[in-house]
Amino acid sequence: MQKWIILFLILLIFSGCKTNPNETIFKHNAAVTGKVYFEEGAPDTLQAKVEIQNQDYGIVIDETFTDESGGYQFSQLSAAEYLLTFSAENYQELQLVDITLEDEVTTLVDSVLLKLIQPIEFREIVVDGSIDENWQPVYQNLNNSNWSAMNDFQNLYLARDDENLYLALEATRETQNSLNLYLDIDYDASSVTGTNDFSTINSEIASGNLVKNVTCPSSFGADIGFCLFGDNSTEFKNLNDPEYDYETYLQMGNGVIEMSIPFANLYENGNFPENGKIAIVALIGGGDANTMSNDTIPQQNVHFGEEGYREFNSVFSRQY
Numbered sequence: 001m002q003k004w005i006i007l008f009l010i011l012l013i014f015s016g017c018k019t020n021p022n023e024t025i026f027k028h029n030a031a032v033t034g035k036v037y038f039e040e041g042a043p044d045t046l047q048a049k050v051e052i053q054n055q056d057y058g059i060v061i062d063e064t065f066t067d068e069s070g071g072y073q074f075s076q077l078s079a080a081e082y083l084l085t086f087s088a089e090n091y092q093e094l095q096l097v098d099i100t101l102e103d104e105v106t107t108l109v110d111s112v113l114l115k116l117i118q119p120i121e122f123r124e125i126v127v128d129g130s131i132d133e134n135w136q137p138v139y140q141n142l143n144n145s146n147w148s149a150m151n152d153f154q155n156l157y158l159a160r161d162d163e164n165l166y167l168a169l170e171a172t173r174e175t176q177n178s179l180n181l182y183l184d185i186d187y188d189a190s191s192v193t194g195t196n197d198f199s200t201i202n203s204e205i206a207s208g209n210l211v212k213n214v215t216c217p218s219s220f221g222a223d224i225g226f227c228l229f230g231d232n233s234t235e236f237k238n239l240n241d242p243e244y245d246y247e248t249y250l251q252m253g254n255g256v257i258e259m260s261i262p263f264a265n266l267y268e269n270g271n272f273p274e275n276g277k278i279a280i281v282a283l284i285g286g287g288d289a290n291t292m293s294n295d296t297i298p299q300q301n302v303h304f305g306e307e308g309y310r311e312f313n314s315v316f317s318r319q320y
């Protein structure tokens, strides 16, 4: 009889281990390690900040800095899905997602290359709906859109002169869809202004086409939404104050949207901020707030737009 009681107790203990929801909280022996490289820079003179987040809860668990060889490590973690964010001054922020850590395992993740934030080229642009001669794209989207070549980003162009920021897109869109570009005019992780959750955008702007259930890295805050929708309607709006009119000048040509935005309207003192940064994300939307193609600027995972993939893990940025 005593034998049966002992066996029962043993079974109870084992089943208790499996069902106790606190079990994973008490086990903290998973680890992750990796390496960071810098475009035109060496890890012994540069440091990247690395943040680790629990992906399911969006909570930053810990942060560290890379060592002189670019390496980093987090240990004493519980088994879960994690997200890593890499940032360094004058470099474009980057994220690694869907990192699954297991108990008693040190997981080596892919090395990352942080790219320099390039300056915005000085150039006088003629806004006429065709790309000016020798104006090179700052970003090329080589992904084939899952919504066909009729709904597809190709090239993004950016330039400035003393008075204007110039922005152009080579992209296609069917009339039932919208082309959405979200612009952060003061991209700066230390003081974020604007929104990084497009579900919160005022639905009176651009007939609600800018409202998407899409989030961005916490360092990004969109101040302006540009939308091309319907029968070539366009809106370029302050997301905090839709009544404010930016007075952009815009021309469309064959698959080209070209515009100038005066600094007098863009920044409080009328000038661009010296060494200030801007950042852009763009998507092609349609239907409701969950419907969008997988073709984006910058290009994300090919599943972008599907449930669980409605987030930008990187942004496109440039510096004045």
Ligand SMILES: [Ca+2]
Residues within 6 Å of the ligand: 125, 126, 127, 128, 129, 130, 131, 132, 258
């Ligand atoms: Ca032109």
Ligand SMILES: [Ca+2]
Residues within 6 Å of the ligand: 141, 142, 143, 144, 145, 152, 153, 154, 295
């Ligand atoms: Ca494309």
Ligand SMILES: [Ca+2]
Residues within 6 Å of the ligand: 184, 185, 186, 187, 192, 193, 194, 220, 221, 222, 223
């Ligand atoms: Ca902002």
